[in-house]
Amino acid sequence: MKWPALPRPEGRQFIIGIPWFWLALFFLLPFLFVLKLSLSESTLAQPPYLDIVREFKDGLVVLAINLGNYELLLEDSLYVKALISSLEIAAFSTLLTLLLGYPMAYAIARAPRHWRLPLMMLIILPFWTSFLIRVYAWIGILKNNGLINQTLMALGLIDSPLEMLHTPFAVYVGIVYSYLPFMVLPLYATLIRLDMTLLEAAADLGCRPWKQFLTITLPLSLPGVLAGAMLVFIPVMGEFVIPDLLGGPNTLMLGKLMWTEFFSNKDWPLASALAAVLLVVLIIPFMLLRHFERRSEEAQ
Amino acid sequence: MTRRSPLLLSVLLFGYAFLYGPIISLMVYSFNESRLVTVWGGFSTKWYFELLDNDQILGAAWLSIKIAAVNASVAVVLGTLAAMALVRYGRFRGRATLETMVTAPMVMPDVIIGLSLLLLFVSMERLTGWPQGRGQTTITLAHITFSMAYVTVVVRSRLAHMDRSLEEAALDLGARPMKVFFAITLPIIAPALAAGWLLAFTLSMDDLVIASFVSGPGATTLPMVVYSSVRLGVSPEINALATIIVVIVSLAVAAAGLLMYRQEKRQQD
Incomplete structure (x- = not known):
């Protein structure tokens, strides 16, 4: 659908220009500062880094580019391990979210019409309440004298508490719990638009329900699956709160490491180099997300 | 749903229980008398009053x-x-x-x-x-x-x-x-x-x-x-704070949902 352009070209310039420049200034430009700082040296000062462009008293301007931060990231196995572990955690938790989110989205899309809106509202509602507090709620449930262990011990199923908090298990629970709405929303949007006549035709021709699902529903909902997967994968790669509160000291993730470098070690340049690496890693998944979003816009 | 599959329905129920269980547990324990958050010490609203006395939390809020x-x-x-x-x-x-x-x-x-x-x-x-x-x-x-x-x-x-x-x-x-x-x-x-x-x-x-x-x-x-x-x-005061936030948000979202529902109905009539 194409709208005729509104008259008054000067108004048009403002409507496009104001949000454009705001985002260019506060969203795009800052990335250049991250790149610049990742090439500088850290020092004990306020702010704690040496600018890469330095001017001396005699008017000499020196460009001091320091690749040491990136060398350190490659040399110290901690950072490489953190990258691999972030990729693993993000990929596996995306899969888990999909396994829970797909049947939920499917059931809601196939529910009676007047049930769909309230059911979707119930999916979105937790997203509106504090993320931090929802993650915190799991501490009380998973800890050694928490709800799960107390219940299991009262039932006599276990003798000593199961170690759950500060383990990878707790991190996965926290991620699936927090990011489930991001998976269900795009899945629901694709499943609700699915042409039901295709399924009816297949059924009339004797196709069994599970085969209908595998050959028709699943392939047609693939754009929703991939959009949902990217909506979970990308932010989880840099997640800080969940691994910090629910994970243990051995839970290595880039977001948590960046936080430590920045706040505890006050090493701004190294934190910037980590951010730059994370940014580069996320470019491909982000392009994928944009691709599927554009496709679903065109479909509408 | 043409055929209601029990498996699908139980996954849906599990999903909602998973989403809401932790929030409900926070709300229940915010009324717990005992500071040991996981031991039930009787019903009490004292953490809400302590929250009201906490200047740091109120200032930050x-x-x-x-x-x-x-x-x-x-x-x-x-x-x-x-x-x-x-x-x-x-x-x-x-x-x-x-x-x-x-x-x-x-x-x-x-x-x-x-x-x-x-x-x-x-x-x-x-x-x-x-x-x-x-x-x-x-x-x-x-x-x-x-x-x-x-x-x-x-x-x-x-x-x-x-x-x-x-x-x-x-x-x-x-x-x-x-x-x-x-x-x-x-x-x-x-x-x-x-x-x-x-x-x-x-x-x-x-x-x-x-x-x-x-x-x-x-x-x-x-x-x-x-x-x-x-x-x-875990802190009981934070549980009380969480309960207040959840109640306010739920009321706002429920009101918005009701408004949308009525508007949709009016459009259909």
């Missing part, structure tokens, strides 16, 4: 509310402009960049947004002397930047689906575009603006990571206080 309200109001204006540009102006120079810039803040990890904005503010202060130091202003600017992306999504879908015949009729009758926007377009998209404002408000009230990066000494928001107390373990 007030700062967060101020930031969230300013943030939401500016984000609604900017987000609506961005949505208008994307829906109404077809192809224009810089469209692809604008599309990317309104999508990216929603998925970009908070640690990256926080660090990059802090570096921007530090450099800006060095070059221009503004913003002086970091605190309320820098947190608000940072929040507007990511909130406006969410507002854009909400307003954009409303704009794309609205019936334009009223606007065209008004233009044909000689109304000026500004007048058409304020008299016709704005009332039609008002529910989306309200939803966008509320969303921007809650996102700001909820942000820990970005605010921690761009804040300075003296500006402590509610999530920062909650985080530092939660790191020390």
